[in-house]
Amino acid sequence: xxxxxxxxxxxxxxxxxxxxxxxxxxxxxxxxxxxxxxxxxxxxxxxxxxxxxxxxxxxxxxxxxxxxxxxxxxxxxxxxxxxxxxxxxxxxxxxxxxxxxxxxxxxxxxxxxxxxxxxxxxxxxxxxxxxxxxxxxxxxxxxx
Numbered sequence: 001x002x003x004x005x006x007x008x009x010x011x012x013x014x015x016x017x018x019x020x021x022x023x024x025x026x027x028x029x030x031x032x033x034x035x036x037x038x039x040x041x042x043x044x045x046x047x048x049x050x051x052x053x054x055x056x057x058x059x060x061x062x063x064x065x066x067x068x069x070x071x072x073x074x075x076x077x078x079x080x081x082x083x084x085x086x087x088x089x090x091x092x093x094x095x096x097x098x099x100x101x102x103x104x105x106x107x108x109x110x111x112x113x114x115x116x117x118x119x120x121x122x123x124x125x126x127x128x129x130x131x132x133x134x135x136x137x138x139x140x141x142x143x144x
Contacts, residue, residue, distance in 0.1 A: 002093040002094060003030075003086070003093065003096070004094065004106075005028075006031060006098070007028065007031045008041070008061065009042050009060060009071075011028045011042065014026075014028070014044065014060060015027065018044065018046075024046050024047070024048055025046065027045050027046075028043075029043045029057065029079070029135060029140075030043050030079070030084075030135070030140075031043065031098050032084070032098050032115060033098065033099040033114050033115055033116075034057075034076045034077075034078045034079045034082075034115070035078055036100060036115060036116035037099060037114075037116075038099045038100045038101050038102075038114075039061055039099065040061065040102070041060055041061035041074060041076060042059065042060050042061070043057055043076045043079055044076075045137075045138030046058075047137075047138070053075060055076070055077045056077060056138070057075070057076035057077050057079055057080065057138075058073055058074065058075060059073070059074045059079075060072070061074070080134075080135050080136060081135070081136070082115045082135070083115065083132055083133075084096045084115075084133040084134060084140065085097065085113065085118035085119075085130065085131075085133075086130070086132075086133055087104070087105075087106050087109040087111040087120060087128055087129070087130055088106040088128055089128060089129050092106060092107045092128075093106070096111060096133075097111050098114055099114035099115075099116075100113060100114045100115075100116040100117075101114075102114055107128035108122060108123040109122040109128035109129075110122075111130075
């Protein structure tokens with residue numbers, strides 16, 4: 001599935017840093033708020049839980065309340081099982097809203113609401129479709 005992500009940071013540098021630091025493979029999952037909020041984070045997954053914090057997912061984001069745009073890390077385990085409304089198709093790719101007030105459009109359709117709600121619209125053309133996805137074990141899967 002061709003999901004079009006818009007990460008905050010250089011994903012390859014983050015993966016390299018944490019893979020070396022923690023000694024386990026780290027992979028990028030998505031950029032999203034891990035709750036109903038408006039602050040998105042680049043979310044990464046590790047198959048084995050962190051030895052100190054016991055989480056499989058972690059998120060990196062810029063603190064919007066810091067004058068220095070301080071980089072923060074957070075437990076992102078709540079991302080697993082949340083709904084991701086996606087708009088698009090296999091040819092043009094799929095997009096998702098990263099947070100509550102993040103409006104995205106693709107192929108004549110639009111999606112909004114992040115993990116708080118799913119609002120979609122269409123111009124009536126047949127160029128886009130809608131899918132409801134979730135994250136399991138660091139991968140997107142379609143919800144049935």
